[in-house]
Amino acid sequence: MPNTPRSGPDTRTVTAARAGDRQALDRLVAECLPLVYNIVGRALSGHADVDDVVQETLMRTVRGLSALRDPAAFRSWLVAIAVRQVRNRQHDRAVALDRVAPLEAAEAIPDPALDFAGLTILQLGLTDQRREIAEATRWLDPADRELLSLWWLKETGELEQADLVAALGLSTGHTAVRVGRMKKQLEVSRLVVRALAADPRCQALDVTAAGWDAAPAPLWRKRFARHLRDCPRCAGLDRGLLPMERLLYGLPLLPVPPQFDPARILDAVTAGAAPDPSAPGGAHRAQQARRARRAGHGGPRAVSKPVLGSAAAALAAVAVLVGARLAPGLLDEPAATTALAASPAAPAPAPASPGTAGPSAAESAAPSVSPSPLPSPSGSPSAASPAGSASPGAGAAAPTGVAASGRKGVGVWSFNGVSQALAASGASWYYTWATQHPGITTPGSASFVPMIWGAASVTDTSLAQARAGGPYLLGFNEPDMAAQSNMTVDQALALWPRLMQAGQVLGSPAVAYGGDTPGGWLDRFMSGAAAKGYRVDFIALHWYGGDFRTPQAVSQLTSYLEAVHERYHKPIWLTEYALIDFSQGTRFPTPEQQAAFVTASTKALDALPWLQRYAWFGLGADPAKPSSGLFTDGTTPTAAGRAYQNAP
Template sequence: MPKTHRSGPGAGTVTAARAGDRRALDELLTQVLPLVYNIVGRALNGHADVDDVVQETLLRMVRGLPGLRDPAAFRSWLVAITIRQVRDRERLRAAAHGRNADLADAEALPDPGPDFAGLTILRLGLTEQRREVAAATRWLDQDDQQLLSLWWLEETGELDRAELAAALGLSDRHAAVRVQRMKKQMETSRVVVRALEATPRCEGLGETALAWDGVPSPLWRKRFARHVRGCEVCDGLDRGLLPMDRLLGGLPLLALPPTLDPARVIAAVTGRAPAPGDPGTSSSAHTGGPGRGHASHARRAGRGASRAGRVLPRSVLAGTAAAAVTVLALVAAHLTGGPSEPAARVTTPGRAVAAPASVSPAPSPDTSPSRSAKASASASPSATHKKPAATPTATRRAAAPVAPAVQGPRKGVGVWSFDGVNQALASSGAGWYYTWSTQHSGITTPAGADFVPMIWGSASVTDSALAQARANGPYLLGFNEPDMAAQSNMTVDQALALWPKLTATGKIVGSPAVAFGADRAGGWLDRFMTGAAAKGLRVDFITLHWYGGDFRTPQAVDQLTSYVKAVYARYHKPIWLTEYALIDFSNGTSFPSPSQQAAFVTASTKALDALPYLQRYAWFGLGADPSAPSSGLYTNGTTPTEAGTAFRAAR
């Protein structure tokens, strides 16, 4: 089936808006609003936060537009920002979950308006199998929801595969694999939808559903699918299912709800109302279709936040009822010159910046991966260095070592070779260090400090590497960012299959270090920990990575500690924070000023030392490029950066 033409602005409009043309900016916002709404709406399945995330995304777009070098890359850039905002929203919401139980419970209340699947069915008047596809989306987990939001638009012609892959930070090949996995889950969900809607319903399925609360979820999808596969009555429900590609091709974008009227969004994002006759001011610019809009300004969970230079007041909940109006007082005149505050953004944990090219050893099973001189927007910055990860509560064998209280200083650092590395390491005062490898060739361990080995990825699980791990102290760090294509790139099943070789070393072993979402139910780490517990595999402590894009010290420290607390609340295991710094990846790679980075070092080390379950932390990293901004501590063996001086002073 032919696909629709891609909507959105041309390069001329982008260029004019980037140059400060007010009318072009208004036109740009009007044209991209439906695309952003469809991505966010499907990724969040119509959650009440959709409107806020859409407006936050557009605000980020406006702030970053002057720095966009290639107008032809605008769509890919915007889609990547959109997915990043969805992920940040999920992580911040999860981190805030434990702060107020009553508000967190109220946040979980369903929106009385239709979810995005329901809106799709209602507004597009879908035929039966298209309706089943839309209904099946409710059964996906959060990661697949985000991927589906992009793939759906790819099938309708709004995105291409390169844009989809760029938004996920994956190669085209890896993105294709992810899409295929998601489509398999969708096919399973379509069969579950058919089984539950069958008349009469299978009695055995009805018995299985007795404990079901009626809310679609990945867990119940698996349970219902297991029944369908082994049931003679339900057998054959998958017959006649048309490929989703054929069903979705040619569908238009879902129309905007009244709450996202283009004129109002333009006013909110730019801080001014469009002039009469400007794009988005006429009723014709509004494409809202039938059906109710999202009640996005009610039922908030008290997640107050100061972001991007403005305050978003949230609703106040009382008991199980919620009533309030969210007021947006947004930053104005982003494109008219004058300094602006750095965008307040929490970067997805695990995004690390690449080290200077001069310090890049070639990757091998027994050495750390090479470091690139430039961080790629599509690859995890940590693609060039490797770090430890955290592990949930897995069942321990009787002979397993117990993770004792860590002796010596908590503070450590990630280290790679550079001129003067040994002097710098000794001067830094780090009580421990690691190299993303089982070896520290050419690096001398200072008196009173420890080297901690790491098994970086599947290729590092060799007899020689494991022997080196055994010879180096009591601890061992697990796989580095297995959830990232540019890192160790492992499935949960692959990691679980290799894990016994790590625990067989007899070391106290830290979990695989995921790039992000360590606190998220159903995330890579959560699935690994669940699998480890089921298989009786040992995980002694959790390893985390965190990078912050909010360069204001109090806010950054709060975001860091909230993430650590949320992870501990999920797994109740000792935690090692093996990579952290202030680096913003929202628009390329940017760093705070040296004084801001130093202030964060001082405040964060003090805050981390106050967390009793946080056993160790390591700054990223020891080496600093003397000719470019970085988060490094030393430019050579004797010259610390401002951050290096602060780190050395930390106890």
């Protein structure tokens, strides 16, 4: 086998850095980042704590460098520090979960975009058996993930056996036993992955999978393994399996996202900023903010971290196969979003705001987009502005004084000044009910999320555009509505594998109503997906309130979200919401009532740990008519728009 060069600093760099050479110290931290990032990310399975642990590891490494006696031992010493910090964080998390109520414990649900196995597959372009190994790592017990992170790097050539033994603090023999057990579980998981992906799949395996929620878990691995051991139909799945060591050797490290800034780590150390969890802006600031919200203190959400930034942005960025510039807590528009422009599909039209007349059916055959639960009679899409016609101010960051949140988003259609309004709204993400955003320039403070709107959108071109749009993908829009994507559950399930194959973090179809109803459209879809082993990473929902009294409306909204979460136990994205009464035509609250609801609802949503994102309907507003919109043009917010700008 070729001698694969290892990442990390050499002994000369370590020696110079230990002696106080600032340039050498800069180089040392920069060269350590990939190794530490890969160890921590895989050990914590991409949990949002990854950035904290990477930060703590590097700061402890820099502070302890002067005590390192042998520069040649630096690599093993660094790995041992990383493993110790991983163990500390796992212990702290376990203790915290023992002390909280079940609903509060839902904050432990990781953002699916942080899934390190998925990022490995996407970024390194893994196929076939290499992909199966990466997918199999999701099925391991938590206790094996730390060992996996080290063994994986050993097999790819980044660590030596001595590094692994030293990091674990075990004897050589004990280490070999633990590695052997972990590899056995991983081999079993490879067979489980292969069996679940088989087409056609074993019918007896489908019976075994009844009740499975499609999330990899050790308990279900054991159940599936028993089936594979006893089933003649599945007996040949291990044929042709190559040794894992052969498949992993020479694989590169996952690249470190550009948000990780080694210079800022050194600045924090040289300024004497100790990694004090109680210090403002410290590594645990986000965790403290969550605790404060649970206790009813209403503290503001931590939006950024002083050194490394948000793991949600850092890890999600790796899933994008084009370059991206990141801001803390969100994923910005990829620089090469137009990479497919050589053979583009016809631009998808953007929806018109409620109460704004759009083209007739003869003018546009594209599906209309309107808020649920009933379609707006004037919800036909308006013609999209040509790309490049964004208004002045496009691409600018949110103005000073506008609150920014990784959760806060907005539905967007084309209108005069749309790009400038988007930048001013404080939204950290947006979508257009389509796979692209013609005529809308993504500001530096936001990211675009594509959607596969309906059955007609499931094309190779649209899916390629969606893949270029970032790590997330929204599923079908209101399939339970005749005026929207209008799909049966069977139709949606038949097309769902195409969306899964896009390789993105995938949201469920967003039903107009009844997401919590047993036997409803979403319930039947989720049951069917689980039975077939299909992946649904988060639940997308719409909600519109006809009770314009703020306390009652907020209570109705949160009660609905809690009921859906309790039913499916998955993260939730609220992708459309506002106060609009559709019970008798279309009725809007007063501007003051809408603004009061914006303020109260965003605070309530911020307190739900499993609610990962929400999007107001929508950005544009007609100044001559009532609406729920936030901006009448690029610079003029409505009362609701001002409230949304100030929302956390």
